[in-house]
Amino acid sequence: MTDPSFWGWLAGGMGSLSKGIDLMSSIVGAQSDAELLSAVSAAASSCGFERVLIGTQWITPRGERCFQVLSGYPLEWQTAYAQRGYMGMDPTVAHCQVQTSSLIWTPNHFEQANAMELFEEARSFGLSCGMSVPIHEAAGVKTMVSLVRDKPLDADPGELEQLVRAGELIGNVAHFSYRRLITPQIQGILPKKLTQHELTALRWVANGKTSWESSRIMNISEATVIFHLNNAMKKLDVVNRPQAIAAAFRLGLLE
Template sequence: MAQTSLNEFIDVLSKANAVEDIHEICSGFCYFSEFEHFIYGARMPTSLTQPSFIYVSGYPGEWRERYLERNYLSIDPVVAHCARSSLPINWRDVAPLEKKDKVVREFMGDVRDHNLKSGISFPVHTSRGESAMFSLAASDDHKKAKARIDAASPNAVLFTAYLHEAVRKVFAKAPLSVSQIKLTAREKQCLLWAAEGKTTWETARILNISERTVIFHVQNAAEKLNVVNRQQAIARAVSTGLIAPQFN
């Protein structure tokens, strides 16, 4: 029961209720798009029960193990791009970075040695602070892959969005939606200024309220965010987009 159009893939994705289903659908889409390998990885920051990282992999097992063993996740420039950006990234375009950093250079060499010569990755970010990535890869070089990559991109972006939803549905038993946490204006302001490196006293001057009140708001924010202190509140509020400090 192979799918023959994007809509069919989206349709079966929304009905998937096991990781195996999702794996098969990804496999199908990968074949449909004329690629050889795929991988989906997500960082789910929000839930009590879920694993922090989720993978659905159609990569060679050997490479997958090597990747984990060597902690490539923290080196991979494609992963770094997807963590920051919402734009698809052709692996070819991370080549410039390659030259500067020895560790990255070695990693890229290793990627090529494992016959993942060309590929493209599609990031997804959600309002819940989840960060995911779907990659399609092949063993031919960038030039030969270009047409295929161009053709697959629009479909794959849409596919990736639905894929992420499907994964979330399968893994989330009782997802805690960060987006539902509402901070009051004052709570956000106090937290924001703290994230900007201001002390309680400084924030109090800025907002023209007492130090005690600043502490009060930060505490309330921390309670709502279900964290233990100011630092963690900042981390969580930033990572879920509740506040967005500027850096000068």
């Protein structure tokens, strides 16, 4: 049953400000995956949700995708989901990859994705009704926060609106908290900061200029241009100029 005090806090009511702050503070202050999952689950439970999932994706300079998932779903379902390759057909995952608006799950989403088998099996675990909140950052960092329950979300229009508002708040706070916890892993694969000369040399190469042509434009020697490009490739962890240009574009360095 939904805790009305949480809705009051969410809408700006006076009676539950303390509880709302405590719920969000617990998420923000989490120091481990276990603490974060517990805090997010508690906040979600206050809104009538029963299970939560937080999944973050980032892209290495080489274009490789890395994933990390924090799941409160039943372990049996997590195993079945992985073994059956459901991620590749899951419409909630597909939505969060390309959209920034929240998705309220409906059977129609799964039917259109030819994923009714996934939907029916998820329903057997009480995971058929929920919402997914996508959060996109620069450099390919994306998070999907799903809040799930067995009861349909659209039984009452007023409740649905409040559920969405609460879910989006929890989702965004959970994202930045999880992002903080796994930042060392992400930073371990992100490049060191490129110098202005390295960026300038990359930009001219991206525009089709040779090292010699770039040297004339930059008013430096060709050897110095090559030196800057080699340094940029090392920092981006790539082996040639096309890879360096692609990595720099993915990271938003040449926009």
